[in-house]
Amino acid sequence: MSAAMKSSLSNKLQQNVSSCKILVVGAGGIGCELLKNLALTGFSDIEVIDLDTIDVSNLNRQFLFRKEHVGKSKSQVAKESTLKFNPDVNIVAYHDSVMNPDYGVNFFKKFKLVMNALDNRAARNHVNRMCLAADVPLVESGTAGYLGQVTVIKKGLTECYECRPKATQKTFPGCTIRNTPSEPIHCVVWAKHLFNQLFGEDDPDQDVSPDTEDPELTAEAGEKALEKETEGNGKDLERKSTRVWAVENGYNPEKIFSKLFRDDIKYLLSMEALWKTRRPPEPLDWSNLSDATPSSATQMRDQRIWSMKECGEVFGNCLGKLKVDLAAQGEDGMLVWDKDDETALDFVVSAANIRANIFGISQKSRFDIKSMAGNIIPAIATTNAIIAALIVMEALKILNDQFDKCTTVYLNRKPNFRKKLLDAGRLDKPNPKCYVCSAKPEVTVVLNTQKITIKFLEEKILKGDLGMVAPDVEIDNGMGTIIISSEEGETEENNEKLLSSFGIINGSRLKCDDFLQNYNLNITIAHVEKLEDEKDFMVVGDMAELQAKLEENSKKKEEGTGAALEKSKEEEEDDLEIIDDTEAMETAPTDTSPKKRKADELDCTPTAKKQKKSIGGDGDADVVEIL
Amino acid sequence: MGEENITEAEAALYDRQIRLWGLDAQKRLRAAKVLLIGIKGLGAEVAKNIVLSGIKSLTILDHTQVDEEDKLSQFLIPREEIGKNRAVSSLERTQLLNPMVNVTADTDDVADKNDDFFKQYDVICATCCPSSILCKINNICSENNIKYFAGDVFGYYGYMFADLGKHEFAEEVPKMNQKQESSQQGEECGDGEPAPKKIKKDEKETVVVKKEEIFSRLQSALDVDWSTTEIKTKIKRTPTAHFITLAIFDFMEKNKRRPQLSTSEEDSKQLLECRKMIIEKNQLDDKYLPENFIEHCFAELSPICAIVGGVLGQEIIKAVSQKDAPHNNFFFYNGVEGTGMVDKIGN
Numbered sequence: 001m002s003a004a005m006k007s008s009l010s011n012k013l014q015q016n017v018s019s020c021k022i023l024v025v026g027a028g029g030i031g032c033e034l035l036k037n038l039a040l041t042g043f044s045d046i047e048v049i050d051l052d053t054i055d056v057s058n059l060n061r062q063f064l065f066r067k068e069h070v071g072k073s074k075s076q077v078a079k080e081s082t083l084k085f086n087p088d089v090n091i092v093a094y095h096d097s098v099m100n101p102d103y104g105v106n107f108f109k110k111f112k113l114v115m116n117a118l119d120n121r122a123a124r125n126h127v128n129r130m131c132l133a134a135d136v137p138l139v140e141s142g143t144a145g146y147l148g149q150v151t152v153i154k155k156g157l158t159e160c161y162e163c164r165p166k167a168t169q170k171t172f173p174g175c176t177i178r179n180t181p182s183e184p185i186h187c188v189v190w191a192k193h194l195f196n197q198l199f200g201e202d203d204p205d206q207d208v209s210p211d212t213e214d215p216e217l218t219a220e221a222g223e224k225a226l227e228k229e230t231e232g233n234g235k236d237l238e239r240k241s242t243r244v245w246a247v248e249n250g251y252n253p254e255k256i257f258s259k260l261f262r263d264d265i266k267y268l269l270s271m272e273a274l275w276k277t278r279r280p281p282e283p284l285d286w287s288n289l290s291d292a293t294p295s296s297a298t299q300m301r302d303q304r305i306w307s308m309k310e311c312g313e314v315f316g317n318c319l320g321k322l323k324v325d326l327a328a329q330g331e332d333g334m335l336v337w338d339k340d341d342e343t344a345l346d347f348v349v350s351a352a353n354i355r356a357n358i359f360g361i362s363q364k365s366r367f368d369i370k371s372m373a374g375n376i377i378p379a380i381a382t383t384n385a386i387i388a389a390l391i392v393m394e395a396l397k398i399l400n401d402q403f404d405k406c407t408t409v410y411l412n413r414k415p416n417f418r419k420k421l422l423d424a425g426r427l428d429k430p431n432p433k434c435y436v437c438s439a440k441p442e443v444t445v446v447l448n449t450q451k452i453t454i455k456f457l458e459e460k461i462l463k464g465d466l467g468m469v470a471p472d473v474e475i476d477n478g479m480g481t482i483i484i485s486s487e488e489g490e491t492e493e494n495n496e497k498l499l500s501s502f503g504i505i506n507g508s509r510l511k512c513d514d515f516l517q518n519y520n521l522n523i524t525i526a527h528v529e530k531l532e533d534e535k536d537f538m539v540v541g542d543m544a545e546l547q548a549k550l551e552e553n554s555k556k557k558e559e560g561t562g563a564a565l566e567k568s569k570e571e572e573e574d575d576l577e578i579i580d581d582t583e584a585m586e587t588a589p590t591d592t593s594p595k596k597r598k599a600d601e602l603d604c605t606p607t608a609k610k611q612k613k614s615i616g617g618d619g620d621a622d623v624v625e626i627l
Numbered sequence: 628m629g630e631e632n633i634t635e636a637e638a639a640l641y642d643r644q645i646r647l648w649g650l651d652a653q654k655r656l657r658a659a660k661v662l663l664i665g666i667k668g669l670g671a672e673v674a675k676n677i678v679l680s681g682i683k684s685l686t687i688l689d690h691t692q693v694d695e696e697d698k699l700s701q702f703l704i705p706r707e708e709i710g711k712n713r714a715v716s717s718l719e720r721t722q723l724l725n726p727m728v729n730v731t732a733d734t735d736d737v738a739d740k741n742d743d744f745f746k747q748y749d750v751i752c753a754t755c756c757p758s759s760i761l762c763k764i765n766n767i768c769s770e771n772n773i774k775y776f777a778g779d780v781f782g783y784y785g786y787m788f789a790d791l792g793k794h795e796f797a798e799e800v801p802k803m804n805q806k807q808e809s810s811q812q813g814e815e816c817g818d819g820e821p822a823p824k825k826i827k828k829d830e831k832e833t834v835v836v837k838k839e840e841i842f843s844r845l846q847s848a849l850d851v852d853w854s855t856t857e858i859k860t861k862i863k864r865t866p867t868a869h870f871i872t873l874a875i876f877d878f879m880e881k882n883k884r885r886p887q888l889s890t891s892e893e894d895s896k897q898l899l900e901c902r903k904m905i906i907e908k909n910q911l912d913d914k915y916l917p918e919n920f921i922e923h924c925f926a927e928l929s930p931i932c933a934i935v936g937g938v939l940g941q942e943i944i945k946a947v948s949q950k951d952a953p954h955n956n957f958f959f960y961n962g963v964e965g966t967g968m969v970d971k972i973g974n
């Protein structure tokens with residue numbers, strides 16, 4: 001910005017704006033709008049990082065990109081387009097993941113301010129920690145449809161991103177998916193699992209066959225069913241992986257259909273206890289599928305409901321195509337389910353609808369199933385524009401030494417009773433017990449030390465739930481036994497060993513250190529035999545919280561299993577449908593392989609109940625957590 | 628409303644918004660002809676938002692020339708275009724935002740346009756105009772069932788006004804929970820065999836209801852006498868940005884232009900006069916129109932344009948698609964206070 005040019009900013013502020021170096025994390029929906037605002041407001045030293053490339057579905061809002069840019073780096077194209085608004089800005093673009101170790105604490109220390117324009121929790125957790133470690137103020141943001149939020153995080157003064165526990169990703173109990181689906185989403189999850197069983201990565205948690213260990217079955221009934229299986233028609237299938245069986249049968253559509261949608265269903269019917277209070281499923285016959293279609297206003301393939309006959313045909317065709325795709329991957333190749341792959345989507349649509357029909361669940365259009373299976377969060381230009389602008393307004397306060405005036409701002413769908421469409425609130429103080437930003441971060445992890453492996457501890461608990469990137473872990477036993485090292489190859493032999501084999505028992509303490517995040521965490525292990533809802537582990541703040549949770553659980557049990565089941569069903573309905581892969585929405589995705597990005601990271605995971613409500617449109621959504 | 632189906636290319640491009648507002652809303656959008664009067668910073672934001680959304684056509688009407696101030700907020704004009712016509716200079720970049728929208732520029736002065744000109748549009752959005760022009764176009768729109776919007780940004784402050792006449796719209800509301808078949812029923816079936824419980828229920832069902840909202844003209848908001856006792860009680864909850872806007876309207880009426888950075892010293896003095904006039908006329912307490920607004924009301928601050936333009940753009944989309952409750956009838960953003968409020972002013 002030329003020094004002579006005046007603006008509506010005060011001279012001092014104008015000077016601070018033009019001289020400070022800032023980092024923008026994410027060049028997606030919010031990022032594009034943000035870069036435009038920054039360049040026009042007079043920011044002249046900007047670095048931007050995003051690992052994503054441009055997709056056609058971005059173009060309705062990510063206005064720095066055009067059709068000819070599809071497939072190119074978001075950060076690079078965003079830089080070039082922004083320079084056209086103001087060629088005097090110095091922009092450095094990184095086509096990379098912000099979680100890459102190249103961007104350590106010293107990288108973050110270069111900046112006066114960091115602005116997040118992300119869409120996933122893993123990256124938000126990470127940037128939060130980096131900014132705490134580097135002591136750089138962070139302006140955080142998120143959008144979902146018409147709703148949005150902006151907040152400010154500053155070490156020691158405000159809550160950090162992880163001060164309050166976030167609603168976790170919704171998962172469904174395995175037996176609901178495998179035995180007793182009651183909603184369309186259950187069938188969609190099952191169909192995605194089926195895809196992975198047949199063509200993708202083998203994951204024992206994604207079994208699609210009837211589950212004989214359903215807690216609703218008495219031990220006896222389960223055994224009875226098992227017996228039937230071994231003596232009856234199921235004998236070929238028994239204990240053989242779905243994949244091996246499918247390969248042996250050449251992915252023959254009729255055989256696969258008959259196994260999944262006739263024999264397995266008959267087998268489920270034999271578990272009589274399940275159907276005492278439910279509508280029993282009705283097996284389908286490959287050679288006799290109905291071509292009746294529900295009346296529909298549209299003929300668009302994407303929008304109408306398919307008949308069973310059409311589902312069967314699509315299912316068969318997809319098996320054929322996917323078999324070829326799989327073969328093209330070579331010997332140990334596998335396919336990764338992708339909502340944007342037409343065949344992969346068609347496969348899930350047909351399989352989910354066939355299963356829905358069998359269980360008397362309402363069928364869904366291809367369009368709707370894409371949303372559910374791909375966990376797509378709708379996004380529009382206007383919301384992103386408003387939120388990006390609010391980020392700049394908070395940044396201006398920070399640069400004007402008015403940190404006390406910073407707020408957390410919500411964009412509501414309708415004005416609240418105080419007429420506020422934009423609702424600003426005071427920033428909260430840090431949570432003294434926060435396991436990230438407190439002086440001595442502590443956390444308790446509840447698990448079964450005789451079932452959890454070191455690998456599971458590292459991948460699912462430390463890197464997954466606790467957001468670390470490259471942890472080192474030693475047992476606090478006076479001997480400093482190192483069980484996980486971030487140095488490659490140092491502790492790999494431990495991977496498959498159980499925690500108990502290192503003498504880890506109830507009350508054991510682990511010292512975890514993530515060098516990149518400059519983050520130390522002490523973990524206390526609480527050993528239990530079994531957790532509720534088939535969970536493998538649970539992270540709680542401290543022992544008192546654990547005690548409270550356990551009491552709550554036992555109370556649930558007292559109400560009787562039936563009541564407990566009923567309850568958990570209701571809870572499911574209140575949650576957003578979050579399945580596996582998160583869509584890279586307003587984004588800088590962070591993993592190294594965008595396609596395989598798993599999503600514990602619903603964009604802007606809200607307290608699900610509130611969010612759902614306001615999206616339903618009842619208006620007075622006062623406060624909706626988007627971040 | 629365009630009856631033909633959305634093409635595959637449109638479905639792919641607009642996928643993420645169709646998932647939000649539905650196919651019918653998108654069809655209505657692609658049939659809408661919009662006139663945008665004035666394309667400075669706020670106009671650029673509005674143009675971007677509605678062109679991206681996929682309207683049928685946009686006409687940009689502006690007879691003024693690009694100046695230094697545009698560099699602070701007008702991203703649709705290339706930097707080297709100073710002195711050229713704003714509408715023409717904005718044309719290329721606006722078109723590039725979405726090749727499916729027909730974008731044209733008109734360099735006439737809005738004051739010279741006859742009534743018939745306005746009748747070819749479904750929506751008219753006026754920015755950068757003095758209030759007399761805003762009211763005149765408002766009246767034409769009212770008489771011809773054209774959805775009318777006005778808006779402007781002055782430094783840290785901005786407003787949006789809407790007059791949609793008698794506006795019908797659809798809104799999704801949560802369906803009243805039908806009481807589930809009680810287990811009692813099952814037990815009464817006798818035979819010891821309880822009837823299967825009804826499990827067919829969709830996740831969070833909503834129903835679409837038709838609603839209606841009545842708007843009033845801008846003139847009635849300008850005519851409000853804030854000194855009368857029944858109105859006085861409302862003042863406390865009226866956004867200060869409204870009174871700031873009134874003072875600037877007064878300035879623009881007198882000078883036939885907006886306050887400018889290049890003449891900010893003189894303009895400030897005049898603005899204080901305007902402020903005094905508004906305060907006296909309405910017997911306002913000083914605090915509802917603080918003197919220091921003159922420090923923050925020059926040029927257009929980019930983020931303020933984005934906030935007001937975002938709300939305005941979304942209101943245009945709502946009006947066209949007849950989906951969701953519109954804001955009736957003002958939105959004010961005050962960047963000094965950090966407040967964004969919707970208020971109904973006038974009757």
Ligand SMILES: [Zn+2]
Nearest residue numbers: 160163434437
């Ligand atoms: Zn914290």
